[in-house]
Amino acid sequence: MPKVMPIYGTRPEAIKVAPIVQALQADERFECVVTVTGQHREMLDQVNELFGIEPAHDLDIIQPRQTLNGVFARTLDGLDAVLEQERPDAVVVQGDTTTSTAAAVAAFNRGIRVVHAEAGLRSFDILSPFPEEANRKITGQIAALHLPPTRVSRDNLLREAVRSEDVYVTGNTVIDALMEAVAAQVPFEDERLAELEASGRRVVLVTTHRRENQGDAMRGVGRALARLARAHEDVTFVLPAHRNPVVREAVLPALEGLGNILVTEPLAYGEFTHLLSLSTVVLTDSGGVQEEAPSLGKPVLVMRENTERPEAVTAGTVRLIGTDEERVVAEVSRLLEDELSYRAMSTAVNPYGDGRAAERTVSAIAQLLGVGERLPEFEDGVSA
Template identity: 45%
Template sequence: MSGRQRIAIVVGTRPEAVKLAPVVRELQRTRWAEPTVLTTGQHGTVVRNTLACFGLRPEAELAPPANARGPAPVAELTAGLLSSLGSRLRATDVHAVLVQGDTSSALAGAMAAFFARIPVVHVEAGLRSGDARSPFPEEAHRRMIAELSDLHLAPTRAARRNLRAQGVAADRIVVTGNTVIDAVVAASRNPCHRTVPELREIEQDSAPLVVVTAHRRENWGEPIRRVGRAVAALSRQYPDVTFVVAAHMNPSVRTAIEESLRDRPNVRLPGPIPYDAFARLLSRSVLAITDSGGIQEEAAAFGLPVLVTRDNTERTEGVDSGLARLVGTDETEIVAAAEKEFAREGVLDVRKPDLSFPRPNPYGDGRAARRCAAACGWLLGLAPRPSDLTDQET
């Protein structure tokens, strides 16, 4: 590995593992990079298992801040991560640090690298909702990370415009596409080898599938309960449809959505789902109901319509293309929007399991990770600048 540039990739949560894994794989293929995955321990085993889906393992895993009362408050979590990441980066010879998205680990990683005078590369830069407090705290995180970054890897041209509006220099931005498209397509092709009996039953079921998730901090409590009640109503109205509720790791979040669904015969509650199995479920589904930003993007890889249980979204490309629809958390709105999707010709016909929209994917062409790796080489003076993804390529 002599002469290679050491690049630290900070991974705190499962979505970060998903979106950064393809970039790590591409960096491994270069002649100039020595990528090292540094996990913060926030999602523990889930992150390790997700990385393993892509044949990766962390070089080091930090211990997250302990909190006997449950999940750490954002300020406490960020402070602890900043301290541990700062110590780790000071003890190693690192030439660049990659962070992804808008989590506390991404912000702490960017800050730690900045304080250590190490160049910061921000993957999935430039997403904006326009409201600094929604989603909370992610919108504020991504704005702050932009101020600390040396290279901004924007997933779309709209993200690039947002960065330019914030004052980021044009020559510090590369439009790459979103790495989640690379990840979800690759994972959906993995052979089914997970030992979760209920997942095997779901994969063998020929009924139309609807995937449901809920986890956003601003939806905790009653909003998530409303989503659960809406899904319960839909399960009664459509007994031949299977609703798969992919649980969040946080037990209180999980309980809130599941409490209305436990006795429904066509609702499956398998708990947290391994990423490759989840990708296969998405590829077979007819609808997703979610507050997840990542799933809005992942669904687009399969032309899957999404009902977004939020009042706004920074993934505006999906809404503009017609793949995603904002429905909030009102039960009546969710049910009415799902009824409209189910009414489309052929959606609930089990003989047509591969329905897709005849639209280009607004989030990229599946080669985003390759552009991200090349852009890192360009930042370090070791590779030419990659061409931006253009509108015509999406």
């Protein structure tokens, strides 16, 4: 029986790998050995608990104010011993985190086949997002099986001379996870969010954490939020604050004393999807939220200069606005004040998946390991 080892360490990875783990565990053809690094700790554990996943190995590498090199080194060193012990036939890594790239390198150096879920995303700027663009390109060089979520991502890989037989479009497993989580309607633990839901007020959901935005850009985002809150007193702006102290020190000072800005601790994934479903507008620099929100018909304003996820930009439900304070204020205000502009962006468009990405992923792994055949690819209706 082939042994497959999914390896992940952050909350975004956990969300997207969880459906794959569930599908592997339900398939009698495989032994699934879940391994986590703990690059994120509490947020990672929350996702595992939500989806009923108990890791077989936990490296617990997290340290205060950890550096990228420190994360990479501890992951590489810790995984080497686990790979020596388990000797899997394949490892599954997801996306573009430091954990995913270090895990891919560790497996490759031991002659273990690497399966790259969410492969082929490209911003074409090696420094933005940082370090994610470099991470996914490095992983793409050593993967044995590339699983792009869309045909746009597939075409990126083919242009990089990846063999077509090693590329298979699955859709994005984040949609699988989102469907399960939204259906659960996990209640809010924070009473302020429960009261907000009951009030029926419009909600702008804000998330920000990107390394390239830290510093002056993020301070500008804080000032923009404060201006928006003063100009739109009938709207509540909800900011689940990232635990990185650098993020909090940049954004939060400008928000003090504003009654319609609700700052919370990071939300467990079930609660976050509940809040996402209630939101009117989403303002973010996140990658995954760009995929989730359009699936729920929520307009997304992305505080970045480029994106490796262009499909929803093409569809019109995502707009790149950068971090300039004036533009952030103008773009959010336009969606709150102009019904036609809002309606143009809020039409539900889902170019990322149909809830069967994990099923397709497992079928591709089965073919790679000689125990099955691939299902038909996901047809997203989007081309490069």
